Amino acid sequence: MYVDMRKEFLEDINTTEDVLIPEDPLDRVIGHDDVMPIIKIAAKQRRNLLLVGPPGIGKSLIAQAISSYLPKPNEEIAVLHNPERPERPIVEVRKRKEIEKESKEFGGSSGKLIDPKEVPANVAEKLGFRCVHCKEYSSAYEKICPKCGRDKFAELNSQKRHVRELLGMFDSNKRSSTSFPKKRVTTTKIINGREEVVIYERVGGNKIRILRPRSFERRGRFSREKRNVIVPLNRKTFVQATGASETELLGDVRHDPYGGHPELGSHPYERVVPGAIHEAHEGVLFIDEIAHIARLQRFILTAMQEKKFPIVGRNPQSAGSSVRVEDVPCDFIFIAACNVSDLQYILPPLRSRIQGEGYEILLDVTMPDTEENRAKMAQFVAQEIVKDGKIPHATRGAVEELIEESKRRARVIDDTDNALSLRLRDLSGIIRMAGDLAVMEGSKYIRRKHVRAAIKRAIPIEDQIIKRYGSYEAAMQKDLTTRYGNKSSFKNNNEESVNRSYM
The missing domain is CATH 3.40.50.300 (P-loop containing nucleotide triphosphate hydrolases)
Structure with a gap:
């Protein structure tokens, strides 16, 4: 059973597995209760927004x-x-209804797919499915018949060239356009006692599509548009x-x-x-x-x-x-x-x-330290764990430890007592580090000790520098790169010659 943290308290859960994550994305935003009504109005009324605040408080x-x-x-x-001025293409805007209607019409013109053996023999031969020598059927992509080993299209192409030569049509460019197999063959068929034109179209190497002239015209109209x-x-x-x-x-x-x-x-x-x-x-x-x-x-x-x-x-x-x-x-x-x-x-x-x-x-950078807001922090932890997908859920004790860290940061960074920090991106880093520690330990859940260890390790690089060197200036002097090098730092080591040209 999931617990809706918007209505319940932190004491109502054992782990973040019990937390219900809201379906509404705006309900997943933690804090900012005073401006959320305006944001929801902006979403409904299509209003522009300028969101102001430090990084990591939920603007994105x-x-x-x-x-x-x-x-x-x-x-x-x-x-x-644009055929008249190709360098000035024309913009076309189409509505959803028009596109769906056209798609439906095109779908109706797609024709029926049938097996090559179901069409007249001469059509199957012209489309490349039937060998003119042994009458065996095979893929249209196979030029050599797999049964008799002869060229399926040689005789057809030879006959066509002979006819063209008799008619005086010696243009080699035109000659190549009549080669077999063909993509499409037009013939007639008796349908309901009437002779009608039927178009057989090759689809891949194994199927044939039957088209009526009207549906083929619709397809041509769609495909001709550049x-x-x-x-x-x-x-x-x-x-x-x-x-x-x-x-x-x-x-x-x-x-x-x-x-x-x-x-x-x-x-x-x-x-x-x-x-x-x-x-x-x-x-x-x-x-x-x-x-x-x-x-x-x-x-x-x-x-x-x-x-x-x-x-x-x-x-x-x-x-x-x-x-x-x-x-x-x-x-x-x-x-x-x-x-x-x-x-x-x-x-x-x-x-x-x-x-x-x-x-x-x-936007706010803190929110009051209340039972309701502590429950929202539990929801935040659950959301980050689900989003990450690689770390286990957290116990209630782990959430409480993170809340204490949030309270400390609100006091130290934003000078606000009895409040919880909304600089949640930094806190999400602690959640992930604690989760990684739990994974490495083989723990089923993120526990209080994992969060404490993550807080201890999640120190900004500036604080790490000060802890190691005493001040940022001292770190700059002891940096061995040519960019930050300071000769005065080596005044006691004049006898030592160090070649740093490679750096």
Whole structure:
């Protein structure tokens, strides 16, 4: 029996195996109770967000949870060939209903698959299934008959060449197009007392599909379109573009070494690559540390305003530099995240756009030390163990030990008494280290001693340096690399000559 920690207390469980993990992703977010109603409104009303706070307090988790509230995407974006101006491909946006209807029609035109022995003998021979010499059936991929050892298609090709020569058709290019086996054979058949045209199509090396002319025309209409689907209908509604480059964020047109030559190269529409802003259409575009892509913020602002953004070749020395696709849709919910110190580096118009169509939220770094919040910490431990998948569950004593460490960190780092730290990413590292220790020991559960050992070992590198050298400056002086080397540290060892050129 699972225990819902949103309604029960820590004393109600023996191990984290007993904890019920909520199905709603937003209910998995620990803390931030005062802002969760606003976040849920933003998810329902498609509002933009700016989440502000130190690393590891749940900004990414909140952004992912919001995307789970969105409906399935309703539009597919494709780029079509423009025969008049190939370097200006055309954008096509199709709705889900249209695509499903077309798929149904195409499915109805797929025809019936039958065995080669069920079709007329001359059709089976032309499609490559029946040997004209011994009349034995075999795979169409086998040129030599496995029974008689003769070329199945030599006689048919010879007859066809003879007819073409009699008619004066000596073009070698045309001659090659008539060789056997054929992909498709058209003939007539009596159906319900009427003579109708029937198309037999080879499928692989062992099957034949029967098509009627009408269904074949529908298939031809679908296949003749030169189109490149850049944003498919079935896609994720969460796109993370943290630290993205210009091409990753805005899209690009790939280079063609043949310069887009119609015979040797590829068409421009085939080389169009969407950016993250396009892939996030009808979904969430999340960028953490938004200040680190300062020069790209103006492009995000334009995309948010226009809800469409062109895709162009961004390398001036590439064959794609002359290609431009206008009005590619990019209607997304924008969620940005940053630290307090980075607010000054966010473009003021971008912040204004977020404020005008959403909310700016300062997230908490601690939560009160109450029985309810201690139960939430147990839920957090259970979630991290399940997410990791490689460590055992924790006992109640192990959870209590982690809660004490959370309380200590709230006091030391955030100067808050009677509180629990929400810097949960650091605490998750302790959970995993304790779990690894339990695995190495062969323990069924993570116990209190494992958490204590993990807390003792999970010391930041700065604290390790100070513990070993006394100060960071002393560590710098004793660093033996040429970058941080300090000759004064060796004044008592002048008689020793050490060659460090290799470093």
